[in-house]
Amino acid sequence: MFTKKFLFIIIAILLLAGCSTKDKTEDKQDDETVMKNTDASSEVFPLTGTSTKEDNARRAVAVMINNHPQARPQSGLSEADIVYELLAEGDITRLLAVFQSETPDQIGPVRSARDYYIELAKGLDCLYVCHGNSPEAKTMLDKGYIDNLNGLYYDGTLFQRTSDRKAPHNSYTSFDSIEKGAEEKGYDMTGAPEPFTFLTEEEEKALQGEPVSKIEVIYGGSSSNVQYEYEKTEEKYTRYSDGEQTVENQSEKPVLLDNIFIIEAAHQVVDNKGRRKIELKSGGKGYLLQKGKINEVDWVNKDERIIPVKNGKEVGFVTGKTWVNIIPDEPGLDKNVSFSQEN
Structure with missing residues (x-):
């Protein structure tokens, strides 16, 4: 009788231990599945499609980059996710460099705004950065069409002039300065743009x-x-x-x-x-x-x-x-x- 009771207790203990181990294994598998699903959906930069363990939810920043021959070579272009190149005046193009996955220490030379560059930046919900503006662009910026930082009002503070080039080819900013300016103006720097479609x-x-x-x-x-x-x-x-x-x-x-x-x-x-x-x-x-x-x-x-x-x-x-x-x-x-x- 004692032997039967003892065996029953041993079997019960083993069954309970087995259930506990199974539950822990299933819980671990569920956690791993959640982590994998989270990684697949959140750890990808939306404008490059590249995976990352860094912050991928920050707001994109679009900077007007001077492309006059006297402004080359520029700073920061190798770290831009997307660059849009369009004619500005005459036969000279200007660049709209969009940064989201990388944050350069130096960006520029920064140049003045045009309405169609602003429209491109707005489509990606960017903070728009320029130094100067055309009359049409000024109207858009003054009306609050897009959150912006304009070097006309921050020359010598958020925007720095270098001595190796002459104006207007020597205005530079940095991501630290951009973030400081955004904080001063109360702009929200969270919220990544909607992702583009990428090939597998x-x-x-x-x-x-x-x-x-x-x-x-x-x-x-x-x-x-x-x-x-x-x-x-x-x-x-x-x-x-x-x-x-x-x-x-x-x-x-x-x-x-x-x-x-x-x-x-x-x-x-x-x-x-x-x-x-x-x-x-x-x-x-x-x-x-x-x-x-x-x-x-x-x-x-x-x-x-x-x-x-x-x-x-x-x-x-x-x-x-x-x-x-x-x-x-x-x-x-x-x-x-x-x-x-x-x-």
């Missing part, structure tokens, strides 16, 4: 298109003409302005890109200084270069953002950094863009 690894490997290793984008004057070269070993594109490679001013680190998106849009000169109005709503033709291949696409304005589409379906970007060249639709892509393949 399998889709990247299966990319189709015509092989192209060299591309030139013509803006009119040779000083603003852009060349790209595809580096097979890096699987990235290097960029050149008028034949000179785009690098960081101090470190000479090259700007390396994963997507080159070239689109045409209607341009109209609106004053005697050569300022323009650029139509970024109606859509049009474009080229998308990825992994050494080129494809003809269309572009649409979706929720104030420029998106590549083909046969009515959104086209994904390769994970990494993107440069968008917006050129006049006259004479058009066939005249303003040329490409070749090295043997």
Whole structure:
């Protein structure tokens, strides 16, 4: 009798221990599943598609970068997630560099605002940073169309002049200064932009298109003409302005890109200084270069953002950094863009 009772107690203890171990194992598996799901949804930068263990929820910042020959090489471009390049005055382009995954110590030279750059920044819910403005841009900024920091009011404080270049090619800022200015003005710096669509690894490997290793984008004057070269070993594109490679001013680190998106849009000169109005709503033709291949696409304005589409379906970007060249639709892509393949 005693033996039977003893055996019963032992069996009960073993069963309880087994259930406890099973519960702990299941709880651990559930926790791991939650962690994996959380990692998949939250630890990706929205404008590059790259995974990270850092803060990916901060607000994007869009900075107007001077691209006059006397402003090159610039600072911070290698750390921008996306750069939009458009004509400002005459044949000189200006750059809108969007930062979200990286926060450079020095950015610039910073240049004045234009209305169409502001529209692009607004589409990504950016804090917009400039130094000066056109009359149309001033109206938008004064009315609070977008949160902004303007160097006209912070020259010598949040914006610093360097002695190695002459104004207006020597105004610089930093992410520390931008965050300080945002705090002073009460701007919320949380809230990442909506993510772009990115290709999976399998889709990247299966990319189709015509092989192209060299591309030139013509803006009119040779000083603003852009060349790209595809580096097979890096699987990235290097960029050149008028034949000179785009690098960081101090470190000479090259700007390396994963997507080159070239689109045409209607341009109209609106004053005697050569300022323009650029139509970024109606859509049009474009080229998308990825992994050494080129494809003809269309572009649409979706929720104030420029998106590549083909046969009515959104086209994904390769994970990494993107440069968008917006050129006049006259004479058009066939005249303003040329490409070749090295043997």
